[in-house]
Amino acid sequence: MISVGVIGLGRMGMLHLMNCLKLDGVKVISVADSSKKALKKAKSVGVKNVYADYHDLLKNSSDIDTVVMSLPNFLHLEAIQLALEAGLDVFTEKPMANNVEECRKIVKLVEKSGRKFMVGHCMRFVDAVEKMKKALDKGSIGSLEVTTIEEITNGPFSYGRIPAPVSDWWFDPKKSGGGALIDIGYHMIDLFRFFAGDARVDFSRLDYKFNLPVEDGAIVMLSSSGSSAKGIINVGWYQKSTFPKYNFRVILHGNAGFLSSDDLVPRNLYFHALKEGSKNFLRRIVGKKIRPLSYTYYYESFYKELEHFFDCVSKDFDPLVSATDGLKTIEIIQEAYEKFRRECVN
């Protein structure tokens, strides 16, 4: 049994907590968050120790093996360092840190600690993406030439069922590391690396429609370092999107064909939810473990990434996403920021 502490219980942290509760061989012992309401919720689902400050959780970590972190970006480095120094395995939400310097420190800390470490590159675990990767690796579309990856959302402006203001740190570049590019672009760039390997930036344009200190849109073109593959990354925070619509797609153009993620998701999400929900109902009746509702609520990938991480912890494998993946993604993002500043701002 892996004993877990969950640090940060915002929207993502709460989702991770709930997924931990569903996973076999995992027990959540402690949680930390500044919100009393979130801690109360954690207590109600059986978590024994609750802390208003994550430092206290880490100081009292003798009964846990692993932490799952979903903190604001600017707290990642410090929290990861403290957790590794406390001898814990660490799963952290993306981005690994706000800049290359911090990421390099984390890579060194992970190497020194010898602990399991994984960054939440959840998009690699999306069913459609996994299927596309398998098909590409089998050679189904020949050699990869161009990859288009895009996600346009509300970003931090997404309007929850219970309205709450957006936290200030999102708009402070020192705390967030940037805007749409480091937020959503992080996943898209990681996906390009997933399909085409390491990359360099050919073109970078950032948009500031919202007049905020951080960008609300970005278009970045990448070249694979190891092949002729090119990537077009298009991300934005500017679209008023309504649940369950999800403006995300990957298109892989090969010289023998193409694959689109749009062809791999259910046409009617409500019907799909009903179908998946009924399956879970039957699983429950026969005493089997339930599975997350695939696609419909976009949380299957979060479940799968945690499942993979805990598998690696218990079976002593290296996670699919390493600290180096986090560093390389941030290196590309920083290169894109610098290229834009060099070519368009000065």
Add this chain to the structure above:
Amino acid sequence: MNSIVSLVRTRYSLESIRSSISESVNLINFNLDSSIKSVVIKPNLCYYWDAATGQTTDPQLVSGIIDFIREKCGKHVDIKVAEADASAMRTKYAFTVLGYKKLAREKNVELFNLSNDHLEEKIVMVGKHELKFQVPQLLLNCDLFINVPKLKVMRETKITCAMKNIFGCIGFPRKVIYHKYLDEAIVGINRLLRPHFTIVDGLIALGRFPVKLGLIMAGVDPFSVDWVASQILGYTPSKVRFLKIAMKDGIKNPEGIATRGASVAEFKKNLQKPKFTSSTYWQNAQSRLLKMYCKVVGDVVPPLLDEA
């Protein structure tokens, strides 16, 4: 009470907007003069979605209103563009994101957060409901209070225009607490706060989708403006609940409402009404099903985590 509502067609250029504002205000016989020293303009900045989505007031229209006021009242009139924080919206970001900070710089006007004003607590009874409101003093003490709502539909109230934009003036940010009796709250706050006149942003209106409607409406009485607005948006005004409550209240009477300028039909034909009955039903049914599913199966579904 002046129950005239003017409807003026405009093009999307500052020049055309300026002349349409002037025309619409002239049509309602509202006179502005140099005795006016302080003006507050209240746009609808309910969230960070800009005017093109049909959700918030276009800064171009507010820009035209500022020019119009200076032309009529003199260059040195003190103009404030005011909005209050809302449950999910903070004015400091909305002013920036929606282009009002730039407008304030260009037009040399002040942006004002009504939630930071001196707030006076007032109680009103609407039907059986005793409602408490935090009323910003700025709106009671200025010489001219101009209400500049967006013309749009809203699931909870069918339409949102002049009277609903006054609801946005409540200083207490967490206005979601009023949503259980939103119609009553709209009527209640409109008893306490009365704009001198309303200019409606119908440049891009929101029906089922955003529509380039090219309409500027004006009126002195917010109730009359909403009566006409609901017709344009495809609703029978007497079936819009907050208008019905206002009528029951006895202070509002649709008789005598007259339109000047363009006709309602001219704009109505361009708007497609959303099917809120079915969408509300569907959304509630979905939420109930999810809750039931989670209870029976022991699963957790992200949209419901917000309610935790």
